[in-house]
Amino acid sequence: MKAIRRFSVRPVLPEPLRPLSDLARNLRWSWHPETRELFEAVDPEGWQATGGDPVRLLGTVSVPRLAALAGDRRFLRRLTAAADDLHDYLTGPRWYQSRACGAAPARELPSAIAYFSPEFGITAALPQYSGGLGILAGDHLKAASDLGVPLIGVGLLYRHGYFRQSLDREGWQQEHYPVLDPHELPLSPLREPDGRPAEVRLALPGGRLLRAHIWQAQVGRVPLLLLDSDVEENEPAERGVTDRLYGGGSEHRLQQEMLLGIGGVRAVRAYCRLTGHAAPEAFHTNEGHAGFLGLERIRELITDGAHFDAALAAVRAGTVFTTHTPVPAGIDRFDRELVARHFGDDGELPGIEVERVLALGMETYPGGEPNLFNMAVMGLRLAQRANGVSTLHGRVSREMFAGLWPGFDPEEVPITSVTNGVHAPSWVAPEVLRLGARQVGAARTEDALAVGDPAAGDRDRWDSVAGIPDAEIWELRRSLREQLVVEVRRRLYASWRQRGAGTAELGWVDQVLDPDVLTIGFARRVPSYKRLTLILRDRDRLLELLLHPERPVQLVVAGKAHPADDGGKRLIQELVRFADDPRVRHRIVFLPDYGMGLAQKLYPGCDVWLNNPLRPLEACGTSGMKAALNGCLNLSVLDGWWDEWYEPDFGWAIPTADGRGTDEHRRDDLEAAALYELLAERVAPRFYDRGAHGLPERWIDMVRRTLATLGPKVLAGRMVREYVERLYTPAAHAHRALDPSAARAFAAWKARVREAWPRVAVDHVEAGWSAAVSADPAAEGAAELGATLPLRVRVGLGGLDPGDVEVQVVAGRVGDDDRISDAQRVPLKPTAGPDTDGRWLYEGPLALDRTGPFGYTVRVLPAHRLLAEPAELGLVAEPFADSGEAAGMLMR
Secondary structure, three states, rough: OOOOOOOOOOOOHHHHHOOOOOOOOEEHHHOOOOHHHHHHHOOOOHHOOOOOOOOHHHHOOOOOHHHHHOOOHHHHHHEEEEEEEEHHHHOOOOOOHOOOOHHHHHHHHOEEEEOOOOOOOOOOOOOOOOOHHHHHHHHHHHHHHHHOOEEEEEEEOOOOOOOEEOOOOOOEEEEOOOOOOOOHHOOOOOEOOOEEEEEEEEEEEHHHHHHHHEEEEOOOOOEEEEEOOOOOOOOOOHHHOOOOOOOHHHHHHHHHHHHHHHHHHHHHHHHHHOOOOOOOOOEEEEEEHHOOOHHHHHHHHHOOOOOOHHHHHHHOHHHEOOOOOOOOHOOOEEEHHHHHOOHHHHHHOOOOOOHHHHHHHHHOOOOOOEEEEHHHHHHHHOOOEEOOOOOOHHHHHHHHHHHHHOOOHHHHOOOEEEEOEEOOHHHOOOHHHHHHHHHHHHHHHHHHHHHHHHHOHHHHHHHHHOOOOOOHHHHHHHHHHHHHHHHHHHHHHHHHHOOOOOOOOHHHHHHHOOOOOOOEEEEOOOOHHHOOHHHOOOHHHHHHHOOOOOOOOEEEEOOOOOOOOOOHHHHHHHHHHHHHHOOOOEEEEEEOOOHHHHHHHHHHHOOEEOOOOOOOOOOOOHHHHHHOOOOOOOEEEOOOOHHHHHHHHOOOOOEEOOOHHHHOOHHHHOOOOOOHHHHHHHHHHHHHHHOOOOOOOHHHHHOOOOOOOOOOEEEHHHHHHHHHHHHHHHHHHHHHOOOHHHHHHHHHHHHHHHHHHHHHEEEEEEEOOOOOOOHHHHHEEEEOOOEEEEEEEEEEEEEHHHHHHHEEEEEEOOOOOOOEEEEEEEEEEEEEOOOOOOEEEEEEEEEOOEEEEEEEEEEEOOOOOOOOOOOOOOOOOOOOOOOOEEEEEOOO
């Protein structure tokens, strides 16, 4: 029989143990070893049985055990120390507060920032993530907490989370969706003063209403608000809107994203009203799923009397958008009519014309699909500041979205980059932390991992790794590898039992992996571009590597394919069937149900982290960062973060065959061959090359260099500091500058510029010569380095004033196609005008400061103090063909 209702019955904690409840409800325990050790001491067997979840643990511990702990003075001293430490962490000043009390610019830091993401990977005890995007979002919140950044996280509460993965006997992925009860999770409901659950509502087509309650997770100092549509007052279809992560069809996904964006803003407003938290001055859209948040903020301003264009300008000023995908297929896109049906008088935001909503997301640019509404395009149009997640990904994003800024070269597209980072306390093994603490002290180690700022005197803490003896490093690495072997055998046994194997068949599992063999890890989602099976390309060569008599390697592989991706499932099955072969099953394993729990064992226990995506399709790829912080060396294609920070001193780069003439299969053959050669000729020999004391000294030196050089770079603390300084603070300043009056004026200026722009033109470009130029460069085709080229330019401004524009000369090296590279931009000044034809004369010198083929052109751009980038409006006027356009010369 099935219960018609479900709820939890928890024991009442004795008064001396009440602080345990506060410690369990604040997710700081997930990255604070001392608090986890305290909970383990409550009931070691229960701690293991609940998967290290304090909330579930306290719901199962026996009353006699609680009574015994309430009288245990030693335990109570530990509990008091942990509670005091949490209080100090939550209330004491941290990096952000020290900045806010510093120089004048620092006092202008945002009062609060709202951070929206469709998924958050905080801990396995709160399974609201599927992969890298969610883990990154979770690390962002944790690092913000460590730094004291006043962030408010906003997401959805999925009652089934993401799927749990198992394998059938044939190695085919099976999906399972466990039901999650919020009352059994580390969550608390946000309530109105009268005790009612705080609620947000969205209007749906046909007069339907979508209600959602707000649950709160406390991530250290950062509140995380999760919207839950499983509300009794909802109809069945609406109750299911937040049923599972990335599930359902297009309309289901659209409604999820409307709830996340529109409902999320309303949840933030409710939270600030009920708690007194400062209202956000900047809104961060983590990928396009939350893009509708900008529309809700526009509605708020229109309700207060603003015109749409003024509201749009104000909202853009305070919004940051981060794109995470380098492939168009990774972006949510909806049919135009589906979106139109959900807005306007019969849906949400009735005060905003449907066509204005659609215009923000339609792909109205060359190469776009005119009938599709693109969530990333809307995110970019609703944010004044945007970024990719690595230097290479920023470049790829500028090329991918260049159509939104016609007339500008991709390098000028206003998308910058902030390279991702990882939250070290969440991913570094306790044994590694203890080794660091012995070297530089616990407090300095914690600070180095949280802030990670070499410029602030932190460099010496990472360089101190040089003082750790080789034997200690090697013993640590072997201990972590041995722990992984034990974990692999446990999980592999459980997996085979799920696949239908009997106990008598599984004696071989006890011989799987060897704690003294070079161990390679590969774990991630399984889309085709990540190439899970590249290592299987030449199975004979792989067998030689796995079974080498003197230098064997062993592989631990994990990953989930999207439930609708049969191609990804086939890749998993192909690898599982290879790993099932009795000849190699002691050297290669596939572990199902990859998640945070497995990852936290896998990263420290591997010697080498393998990553072989199709370049440049890996936006960042943070798994290798987590491995590096544990002393694991990276072996990767030069993509994402590895392209940015790779050095031969601490890892290996897999050569890529990405030339235009190389087909997909040929490329895989070449890159797999390069991978085999690296493993056989360079990686394995270095691991097994032992010195006089039986230690691989060169390998240990690479471990040291990985920790000292990559350590401070890959931290989420470094990433969040960059967001604060480069994006959040400028966004907050722009938000403050656009009060209602300024927003109206700015919107009117934009409209005036757009209306006049078709008449803006560069009519004539004329070059003079200084005494340093002996002849006309245009005639002889050459000039001397150090010369100055005076320029006179006549432009028609179409009724605009000189203060509305900037006239620039753009100069630099030119190739055979006359395209300018490595450009410098020099503003010219108006000296006369307007003449009878309304033209203005601009003049200025161009310094000839580099040798080789050199060229220049002239252009006109809109200019206003509230523009974040010259290309922001996507408007540019360049010379006509007969006006002296793009002159070139040879510098000598």
